[in-house]
Amino acid sequence: MEVITRFPPSPTGYLHIGGARTALFSWLYARKHGGRFVLRIEDTDRERSSQESVQAILDGMGWLGLDYDDGPYFQTQRMNRYREVIDQLLHAGQAYHCYCTREELDVLREAQRARGDKPRYDGRCRQRTQPRDEILPVVRFKNPRDGNVVIDDLVKGRIIISNSELDDLIIARSDGTPTYNLTVVVDDMDMGITHVIRGDDHINNTPRQINILEALCAERPRYAHVPMILGADGKRLSKRHGAVGVMQYRDDGYLPQAVLNYLVRLGWSHGDQEIFTRQEMFDLFDISDVQRGSAVFNPEKLLWLNYEYIKAAKAADLRDHARWHFENAGINIDEQANWKEVILVNQQRSKTLLELVDRSLFFFRDIDGYDAKSVKKHFKGQAGEVLVELRAQLGPLDPWTAENIHRRLHQLAERRSIGLGKIAQPLRIAVAGVAVSPPIDETLAILGKEAVMGRIDAAVNYINTLP
RNA sequence: GCUCCCUUCGUCUAGCGGUUAGGACGCCGGCCUCUCACGUCGGUAACAGGGGUUCGAGUCCCCUAGGGAGCGCCA
Numbered sequence: 001m002e003v004i005t006r007f008p009p010s011p012t013g014y015l016h017i018g019g020a021r022t023a024l025f026s027w028l029y030a031r032k033h034g035g036r037f038v039l040r041i042e043d044t045d046r047e048r049s050s051q052e053s054v055q056a057i058l059d060g061m062g063w064l065g066l067d068y069d070d071g072p073y074f075q076t077q078r079m080n081r082y083r084e085v086i087d088q089l090l091h092a093g094q095a096y097h098c099y100c101t102r103e104e105l106d107v108l109r110e111a112q113r114a115r116g117d118k119p120r121y122d123g124r125c126r127q128r129t130q131p132r133d134e135i136l137p138v139v140r141f142k143n144p145r146d147g148n149v150v151i152d153d154l155v156k157g158r159i160i161i162s163n164s165e166l167d168d169l170i171i172a173r174s175d176g177t178p179t180y181n182l183t184v185v186v187d188d189m190d191m192g193i194t195h196v197i198r199g200d201d202h203i204n205n206t207p208r209q210i211n212i213l214e215a216l217c218a219e220r221p222r223y224a225h226v227p228m229i230l231g232a233d234g235k236r237l238s239k240r241h242g243a244v245g246v247m248q249y250r251d252d253g254y255l256p257q258a259v260l261n262y263l264v265r266l267g268w269s270h271g272d273q274e275i276f277t278r279q280e281m282f283d284l285f286d287i288s289d290v291q292r293g294s295a296v297f298n299p300e301k302l303l304w305l306n307y308e309y310i311k312a313a314k315a316a317d318l319r320d321h322a323r324w325h326f327e328n329a330g331i332n333i334d335e336q337a338n339w340k341e342v343i344l345v346n347q348q349r350s351k352t353l354l355e356l357v358d359r360s361l362f363f364f365r366d367i368d369g370y371d372a373k374s375v376k377k378h379f380k381g382q383a384g385e386v387l388v389e390l391r392a393q394l395g396p397l398d399p400w401t402a403e404n405i406h407r408r409l410h411q412l413a414e415r416r417s418i419g420l421g422k423i424a425q426p427l428r429i430a431v432a433g434v435a436v437s438p439p440i441d442e443t444l445a446i447l448g449k450e451a452v453m454g455r456i457d458a459a460v461n462y463i464n465t466l467p
Numbered sequence: 468g469c470u471c472c473c474u475u476c477g478u479c480u481a482g483c484g485g486u487u488a489g490g491a492c493g494c495c496g497g498c499c500u501c502u503c504a505c506g507u508c509g510g511u512a513a514c515a516g517g518g519g520u521u522c523g524a525g526u527c528c529c530c531u532a533g534g535g536a537g538c539g540c541c542a
Contacts, residue, residue, distance in 0.1 A: 010542050118469040165470055173540040180542045204537040269480050272490040293473045301492040349504040424501035436503045
């Protein structure tokens with residue numbers, strides 16, 4: 001049997017970290033089993049759905065590389081089909097019109113709550129034979145009154161819910177449009193979904209959906225309810241916990257593979273392994289190994305993973321991922337002759353692409369001033385003299401290599417009987433503008449002699465203006 | 468309130484009846500050092516509580532507590 005999984009977001013916002021994880025699990029499960037992954041847009045809530053959100057979700061999935069084999073389907077385009085199924089249930093006597101008003105239902109619910117009961121519809125319209133004038137009816141599914149629904153959930157294990165806990169849910173609104181629990185069932189059935197992998201907030205819906213499925217004589221899929229992702233405060237992850245939109249991580253300089261890796265390890269593990277290639281995810285992931293309890297989202301670990309991926313990346317890949325970040329900083333990375341050296345020397349010290357760009361900037365363009373604190377600390381004492389002498393030493397240097405530069409720096413330190421820091425730091429500020437850069441010899445080598453000479457001159461001039 | 472789900476270091480987790488309860492992130496400290504980093508060595512820290520079952524329980528069962536979700540003409 002071919003495995004078919006699906007991801008059914010409703011387009012009411014961007015792709016959320018939590019949604020991305022269930023999408024990832026569904027996608028992995030399909031890929032692992034050589035099956036298909038279906039994307040279905042649940043846009044029946046016209047009020048809150050938008051085309052921008054559809055695009056945002058597509059963008060998020062695209063960035064993460066979660067490719068789908070089928071779809072995207074749109075529920076709004078399947079209205080006739082839902083109508084057909086509703087009519088079928090009606091004709092078979094498995095659904096009925098309900099003329100209760102919202103007010104009546106409110107009263108019922110209130111009374112039930114007051115009694116300490118779970119609010120649920122009492123089925124009073126099941127027997128009704130005459131329509132009520134002036135009232136457009138909804139359609140309710142005739143849920144079985146006795147027995148249990150048994151779910152053998154792939155992550156939670158066996159779950160048993162008594163039908164007496166359920167009620168006759170609305171499957172069509174008074175305007176005729178279908179509701180969620182109906183559309184999901186029809187879609188999953190029509191699309192041949194074999195494995196429903198979704199958040200465990202849907203567990204309560206599952207028995208209802210199974211009952212509808214059975215009324216339709218459809219085969220039921222396997223279910224896997226994965227736990228929610230929580231914020232640091234233990235509450236369901238939401239906007240107030242910070243960045244929860246997948247694309248925000250792209251903007252913040254994260255690599256998609258790092259985000260994917262973080263997400264797959266959240267609630268799932270394979271022994272002590274932390275880093276998983278895409279192929280390893282396919283090979284090793286198993287939905288039944290997913291943790292039963294919810295997991296807290298930990299941005300620090302994601303950052304660490306991002307760093308690991310940046311360190312291990314090929315320079316050219318880093319350049320491609322960072323290209324638009326460089327553009328945002330006003331740099332066209334493709335025009336930089338020394339782009340590769342710059343990336344190589346900075347990638348091991350950058351936790352994000354943003355940091356990589358930031359650390360690379362002074363290699364690609366002139367510095368626009370000196371960091372005040374650094375100046376105060378290092379542009380003092382003999383700094384000016386040292387730079388002048390250094391310039392004289394480096395001027396004739398040939399070839400201009402890190403090794404040669406290194407040698408000259410040490411010779412100078414020895415001659416003046418000062419620590420290397422007394423030379424490296426002023427020099428670093430002279431060429432980088434700040435007291436932070438890769439090793440000074442490599443920095444100079446990559447920068448090139450001409451730029452270094454110019455920046456030392458500028459620094460010397462600047463120091464001379466100091467009081 | 469009712470129903471369902473969940474519970475190992477701060478966090479992600481390993482563990483599938485016998486372990487000094489392991490790894491990772493973070494944090495702290497040593498080493499390295501021209502800055503920032505890297506690296507490396509070490510440290511900190513957990514079986515929610517209580518009953519059973521068993522020679523033996525983090526592992527199996529029950530109860531309690533705590534947390535989460537659902538109870539819409541939202542999805």
